[in-house]
Amino acid sequence: MSDETEARRVLLGDVARAANVSKATASRALSGDGRISFRTRTSVIKAADELRYVPNVLARSLRVRRTRTLGLLLVDLSDPVHGQVASGFEQEAGERGYRVIFVAALNDPVEERRALKIFAEHGTDGVTVVSGILDPSEAQTLAPRERLIVVQPDHRSMLRRRGPLPAGVIQTDDESGVEAAVKHLLANGFRDIAYVGRGTRASNAVRRDAVARSLKDEGIRGPLRSFKVADDAQQTSDQIAALLTEDLPDAVICYDDMLALVMLDGLRERGIRVPDDMGVVGFDGIPFAAISNPRLTTVVTPSNDLGRLAAASLISAIETGELPPAIVLPVELVARESTRPRGVAVAAAAVAHP
Amino acid sequence: MSDETEARRVLLGDVARAANVSKATASRALSGDGRISFRTRTSVIKAADELRYVPNVLARSLRVRRTRTLGLLLVDLSDPVHGQVASGFEQEAGERGYRVIFVAALNDPVEERRALKIFAEHGTDGVTVVSGILDPSEAQTLAPRERLIVVQPDHRSMLRRRGPLPAGVIQTDDESGVEAAVKHLLANGFRDIAYVGRGTRASNAVRRDAVARSLKDEGIRGPLRSFKVADDAQQTSDQIAALLTEDLPDAVICYDDMLALVMLDGLRERGIRVPDDMGVVGFDGIPFAAISNPRLTTVVTPSNDLGRLAAASLISAIETGELPPAIVLPVELVARESTRPRGVAVAAAAVAHP
DNA sequence: TTGTACGCGTTATCAA
């Protein structure tokens, strides 16, 4: 006694019956199995089409023990950089026939553990962790190491690391980016260079230390002046700029573009001109850095590529069983108005820094 | 003959055996079924813990015919506005125990269909479409209407709509926002107001028409001057600003903040001062609008709330079987420097528009 | 309160 009002879902068996074949044959015909006669294949496909058959991937996954689903753990979907990474990851995965489950962990280790557990429960074929703060060894107990790609790892253990990176790691060459920024500033006449960081993440320390080291390498003596904004900053741009005003450096390198742009606003609020009174450098290369006023000099990181590469590497690991060797992506310093040499006319700069 | 090297996954049966109960009892103990003795419950939980049991949600979903998974179809994860929506959606869903599969369709109807099919195959309990361009009636053939929430629908059919919105729709009150922007501009002395749009989306036409109507309502005669940028714009900020330079309006209302900020840059490039030579208004209220130079007057839409509400409404629809009535969220005009009345000093403005 | 046995929808094995 079937209920006419409740549209029962069309199953493989229904297709098989309509095409006068067994479920096994129908399954093979639809999955493109080689050893099926042309006649039956077309008739099965036709039946599936007419009945609007939609396969149940859960049942399939249960049977074949693969889900063609990837887990992506990231900090925050609303952040411009992570949005880029997520976008690239989703695109690459989609093009290769994989779905993505996203979980944002908001810099909370408890949430990161929860996310990895969710992925395990869903039987994702692999997991990528972006900017994770979990101890790598712990992460590997919650996700199988050979199916785990780590992008921009941000745990303390990355700090003192020397020598080759372990397989499955993808990150940008932040040190080189910072070095390029420092050299650029010095070349443009900025000597007293300070660092403005945010939060307690390892990446912040990495960049700060890279600034200090680069300055030393360039023969600048004395300790690096370093300022800090809280991670969950409620500070306004004005308060952030106030960090510096006691004794203005020639230039500041900021942890990221977001911070640098907020800083630009705060400096303007306080009547400090950029770059004439102080130079400002950002990090990330978000789109707004290119159209701020003044336009922001920044170390551009390939965020979208990071996501695409992560997905590609993960899928490769899944399909070959081999975790790809670590990848370090180059970054690029893009010089714009915010570090223009002092005394150069505005009009000329507009031409020089398109 | 079990293989010691291959770590076989722990199953419910393993937990049951370790706790000396049947699978049924183990299942009930772990799912918090009432009629289970305290003793057995604790011993089952202990066994599950020790064995590091991870339930297979695929098998569970197959059995209970619910996946606790939601499908979110959006335009582009890397876009600031959609990132906010996605973030709110993921948060709300996560807090209520639902996972999210994201698919970006990049304004391509073919991709939108593909995404809805993916959701169907995965048996998502419900689907939310953000800024979809698919014909609503077609969408309902690809996703069950009573489990479908539509956020900011962007199909032509929304254009001529009058009367109440259908259930399951969530959108912002763009018309009121535009009206507020127009009134604000007029109050600040801008009379010759133009519109700068992007692409061919319905929402673009909605905002343009709202500008025209508001102007008429305010007694401004003559047709609205309207400019347009392609959707896949490769235009630089300079080219975008060039649209206007022949005959500069007093002010422009832009389709969104991104466009407005690019416009600000282009105007600066051409030596046109904002707001002294021309006022600029954006739409969306992305974070950068608050710190641009000049800071951007904009119609702030609650993007994060949009995502949270969508998830909440969808889950409610799933759990009660009732599609919630349409929701129209209010927007808010935030006046900043880019529409400061001409002739008002900068310092004063900084105080007046924090 | 607990156990037995079946079924969710698909693919894979084996035999024909």
Place this chain on the structure above:
DNA sequence: TTGATAACGCGTACAA
């Protein structure tokens, strides 16, 4: 080339 049947891992109706 095709068909019958057994799994995949879990929840639950029914029986005890």
